[in-house]
Amino acid sequence: MTITFHGGDTGRWRVHAQHTVKGDALPPAARVAVADTDSDAPTHPAWSLRGIVSNLRYTGKDERERLAARQEGLGRRQAKAAALIPIRKDPRWWALAQDERRAIIEEQSRHISIGLEYLPAIARRLHHSRDLGEPFDFLTWFEFAPEDEPRFEHMLARLRASAEWRYVDREVDLRLRLDD
């Protein structure tokens, strides 16, 4: 399933903060539309980022079962806050073998375990972009209740302090709200 995030003047999600964490910025956007078909695309977006919901790349069977037992889907009624965090990793990352990347992600950085601690409050969907020739490698989408945003910040701070994040060379952080 290919998802496109369109930033611009239209879309269901209102941008309430847009922050460049590392590398080049994205043009400013007032709203974000999340489209799963081309026909949903707005006419003149400021930017469009595509990604694919694909198979698991690092998650093991036990982790998958723990995640499945705790996680809830997107679109929950109380989840009126969201974040879109596009990330690119540097060429050193992509030259690593599978076991080296897995060791950095989980054994060193506890990426999967940290995400698990914040379930079910912080729902998450990962979109893979690198193989599409996109400017970012991943687009991570999070949904949560607005009162859980401090917990979300805490989770992000832990991930950004990890060994894995030393390979991130571009990152933008967009915070979004659904209007009542």
Add this chain to the structure above:
Amino acid sequence: MTITFHGGDTGRWRVHAQHTVKGDALPPAARVAVADTDSDAPTHPAWSLRGIVSNLRYTGKDERERLAARQEGLGRRQAKAAALIPIRKDPRWWALAQDERRAIIEEQSRHISIGLEYLPAIARRLHHSRDLGEPFDFLTWFEFAPEDEPRFEHMLARLRASAEWRYVDREVDLRLRLDD
């Protein structure tokens, strides 16, 4: 890097055998063109299959080093024979966690180790297609000297007899030759 294989009446590689191993056939083609840009595309191909040369998905560091020490590149002067083997795996495969797929590929099926035994004679490049919404999940391209085709057959027979191949639900086998 995106590569497109075009089957039809034109292209550098002459098809000397086209065989459907499992599932639906591909329309017959007399020649195959390998294109790394859209401008190289023939006008009316019988079929076009796209794939991406991407990062390693299962190969570990030690395996990568053993492969790198033995493998040779594509385009060797003596490599006038090639094979294009498009494969699709069934939904059960893609629902497995990373460690389950890795265990089937290598610990049960010895896919990486078997490939290593045939290096440097059988050069290989894997193209990932599934995330592009293509009809196959992988396009594997092999190049070898025509006198090594029996060794190539032997390698394929071992892989097709493996636990991993029980997840393959579509496979086509094209054998190609460069004209002198």
